Amino acid sequence: MASVIFGDKIVSARRHGKLSFSFKSDDFSKIEEYLDTGGTQMMIPISGAAPDDMLTSRWLAKMGLEMLAFRWQNTDGWNDYIVGHEGLDEVRRYARAPRPEEKWDYSKRRIYGQDNSTLTSDGQSVQTIWECDILATGTAESSEFYFVLAIFGVEYSINLGGNSMDGYHRWLEINDGKSPLYSNKN
Known part of the structure; x- marks a missing residue:
């Protein structure tokens, strides 16, 4: 599981490949609340080495x-x-x-x-x-x-x-x- 940030809301996500995620159902309300207040940013913390x-x-x-x-x-x-x-x-x-x-x-x-x-x-x-x-x-x-x-x-x-x-x-x-x-x- 990884953390994904929507404004000040941190939700759990499972990464599927490099650019696909699924979220726990109980985190959808946090995401909806953020989007309903006009939020537009989703931040995905990254780690690891740069590509060669x-x-x-x-x-x-x-x-x-x-x-x-x-x-x-x-x-x-x-x-x-x-x-x-x-x-x-x-x-x-x-x-x-x-x-x-x-x-x-x-x-x-x-x-x-x-x-x-x-x-x-x-x-x-x-x-x-x-x-x-x-x-x-x-x-x-x-x-x-x-x-x-x-x-x-x-x-x-x-x-x-x-x-x-x-x-x-x-x-x-x-x-x-x-x-x-x-x-x-x-």
């Missing part, structure tokens, strides 16, 4: 490929290009089935506080939970694409063309460490 670097880099590679597909979906022939482009063969292979002990490099750094907020167009302050983009570096003849993701202020990036972050680090040097998420890079 190989799992993190594969996750970034998969998300980067999905972001390319999303970005190019309105371009004629986008699917054939992404599926058939030899420059993406290695990242596709790594995301699907890495070789034993293979781990791609990625960058991880904090670019703002986890409680960062921004203003919406109607003036409301909202917390920045995540944001992402593709950074293209180099020239038309020789370019690299980096997937850049920030979650609660921690920026991750990975090269979608190969296992090297050199081009990304050069880009950061040229741009005084400014995140690609906040520049007119493309």
Whole structure:
């Protein structure tokens, strides 16, 4: 059994897998009371080690490929290009089935506080939970694409063309460490 927190109410829960829980029936009244008073947060205490670097880099590679597909979906022939482009063969292979002990490099750094907020167009302050983009570096003849993701202020990036972050680090040097998420890079 694990504890799950609804406001100031602590309830018992049984974890089924990583993201599924069941609650004891006598705890439902506590949950309903919290929700009836306008409560909107459920906190799940976590413990344990962070995922290893190989799992993190594969996750970034998969998300980067999905972001390319999303970005190019309105371009004629986008699917054939992404599926058939030899420059993406290695990242596709790594995301699907890495070789034993293979781990791609990625960058991880904090670019703002986890409680960062921004203003919406109607003036409301909202917390920045995540944001992402593709950074293209180099020239038309020789370019690299980096997937850049920030979650609660921690920026991750990975090269979608190969296992090297050199081009990304050069880009950061040229741009005084400014995140690609906040520049007119493309």
